[in-house]
Ligand SMILES: Nc1ncnc2c1ncn2[C@@H]1O[C@H](COP(=O)(O)OP(=O)(O)OP(=O)(O)O)[C@@H](O)[C@H]1O
């Protein structure tokens with residue numbers, strides 16, 4: 001074991017680079033198919049979570065009503081994922097006799113949504129709440145309606161926090177979506193579970209590496225989107241401006257002193 | 262015109278922030294609300310644009326009851342400036358200024374070009390327009406706040422301690438510029454401050470409030486300083502109110518004596534019947550006093566470095582306070598009087614200014 005370190009890495013690389021592992025064969029589902037399945041669960045769960053948590057977080061932050069929902073959602077994080085998954089499967093999948101995939105997909109997506117909602121909700125809420133009260137006051141004082149204040153001021157200013165919530169939700173989804181393979185569903189978890197069962201450690205570790213790579217790539221994509229969506233006034237990435245001349249801070253006007261003396 | 266008609270605000274916790282306020286803020290004038298912390302200034306101000314709803318009473322905007330208007334429409338007709346400017350951090354300066362025109366559906370291009378004009382008006386160079394608020398100093402942000410409030414050319418402006426978060430030098434500049442701007446624009450302004458000096462400097466009319474939301478006195482600055490109605494107002498306007506009241510008493514045309522001068526850059530004169538000699542530039546604008554007692558090398562010229570610049574100037578027709586200050590701050594004891602263009606008229610002594618002060622009417626009015 002102690003001397004096998006180099007070999008394990010080599011074996012994992014071999015497993016990952018073997019073209020026959022990437023495409024489907026008569027006996028095995030390949031990496032590409034499982035990757036797509038994995039992305040599919042995660043994307044579905046993320047979209048549903050966004051559709052729930054974003055409006056809710058904006059509403060709670062803007063009106064300051066229903067704070068308890070944020071706390072309650074956070075408490076959901078404590079639920080044991082696999083336990084909930086099994087429970088939901090037992091309840092739900094019998095309803096889908098003959099269409100077993102749907103029977104397993106629904107519990108999986110629910111579990112994932114439960115995981116993704118809390119960080120998005122909490123960050124959206126915090127983002128809106130953290131908007132400088134002076135800015136909010138100025139906005140409504142200038143005659144913006146409630147929804148104008150929300151969408152023209154509070155939302156754009158909250159975007160960095162919202163994005164960080166979405167990114168952490170996405171990471172968690174990608175890592176946790178491996179549990180789908182606990183059920184007879186695909187996804188990158190398949191390699192991990194199968195590798196474990198067959199004591200095929202290169203396959204198991206290879207699956208893990210793929211999950212990590214997907215997570216990194218996703219985060220990169222989201223970070224890029226964030227960069228273009230969030231105002232430069234907030235990120236501090238100001239456009240280059242030729243400021244060869246120091247700011248003219250308006251010289252003191254002596255005649256003003258004289259006149260008002 | 263804004264009229265508070267027996268307006269009272271009682272907060273849900275029972276605090277009476279404003280008690281039966283009767284006040285008229287005249288059109289085209291600056292009405293300053295001043296008073297100690299917690300006396301209800303902000304509450305009074307924010308009831309005008311209904312950021313706070315009065316518990317009872319009516320606030321009239323010209324002849325309209327503000328309570329009868331939709332709040333967002335009312336607010337778009339009223340400029341609003343707050344302490345830390347409250348600029349939108351995600352928007353460029355020009356878009357910040359154009360906020361209300363955008364809300365009103367003004368064409369974007371036109372709204373931006375108006376915004377650019379306003380930026381210039383409040384003294385910000387055009388290259389600031391594309392910056393974001395975080396790239397501006399506090400004083401500059403405050404200017405943008407004022408420009409933003411003016412963007413839709415509202416007849417009325419509400420300002421809550423707009424200049425209190427900047428250092429004294431910048432504050433003075435902002436105040437002076439604000440007065441100049443108001444001279445052009447003639448808005449109906451309600452201005453809140455806790456600084457009596459600012460109140461007296463800016464207000465056409467000053468309303469002093471006391472804690473509990475009672476109006477103690479409404480008067481012109483001069484009257485407030487010379488005739489406070491009670492001990493509270495007297496204490497609030499301060500100990501040196503007599504001296505400050507001189508700021509509102511014009512000296513008339515000062516009869517000055519002519520002052521011998523030397524031009525800057527000229528050879529240092531030798532021998533003089535006085536210890537101090539006034540240096541002027543080519544346009545006869547006073548530059549400073551030359552100390553004739555100091556020994557200088559032969560052949561030297563009058564340079565900036567040799568001049569004592571401590572003295573203030575008084576413009577012909579300026580206030581008695583400015584005249585007295587010019588005398589007191591001058592190393593020669595002679596106050597320098599200049600004309601509108603800044604050229605030397607002559608000098609005057611403190612004794613002469615005191616005579617003018619004594620000769621004033623016992624109860625000055627403006
Ligand atoms: N939302 C509120 N609920 C209860 N009491 C309030 C509320 N807002 C203000 N008050 C109280 O009303 C009084 C007047 O407050 P206001 O903000 O108008 O004072 P101010 O004159 O503007 O003071 P400052 O100079 O400190 O800004 C204070 O006693 C304050 O504590």
Ligand SMILES: [Mg+2]
Nearest residue numbers: 302303304421
């Ligand atoms: Mg206040």
